[in-house]
Amino acid sequence: QAVVTQEPSLTVSPGGTVTLTCDSSTGAVTSGHIPCWFQQKPGQAPKTLIYDTSNKHSWTPARFSGSLLGGKAALTLSGAQPEDEAEYYCSLSYSGPWVFGGGTKLTVL
């Protein structure tokens, strides 16, 4: 099965902008992979932020956005807040099976 790769860790300053990426071992990520992004804080279940590349849920803060960038899926956080410090996971669909990335630990400092 495919391997999905994310940056292990990133740091962003409060109010700053950061982009997390999600890469597939099988080639370029496309909308057909139905990329999703999840936020998880310690002791909590994951929360879905972005689905199907760029769609947001009602609870997704406007400062988060999803896109395809340079053959990868991307999650951009513009105007980071202290409460955005968390682990972020992406997922890709491979015509049935899903694969999660290893997660990016985002520090707001």
Next chain:
Amino acid sequence: EVQLVESGGGLVQPGGSLRLSCAASGFTFSNSWMNWIRQAPGKGLQWVANIKEDGSEKYHVDSVKGRFTISRDNAKNSLYLQMNSLKAEDTAVYYCARPMSGHWGQGTLVTVSS
């Protein structure tokens, strides 16, 4: 309100079996792909299996093929995961989820240990 409530987790010896259940409410279960996703202690998320609305398609991650089976009962609004030949590396919190819709259960802990 959408609810996904897992049950059936617990402590089991290596080689043993468990059946996880997920009771769904608040949405049309029979119209939804459903997933099991797990998270080992201190580790990341791992997709385990999913099943089509009518059960006609099922997919499992390679590491559980031949040991785990996902199933559903649309009349009971319930999702299941039959886990056989359990190994220590199957120890994890198991989530029932519709990830794209943003719906996750609270998880049930499975511990495989002698």
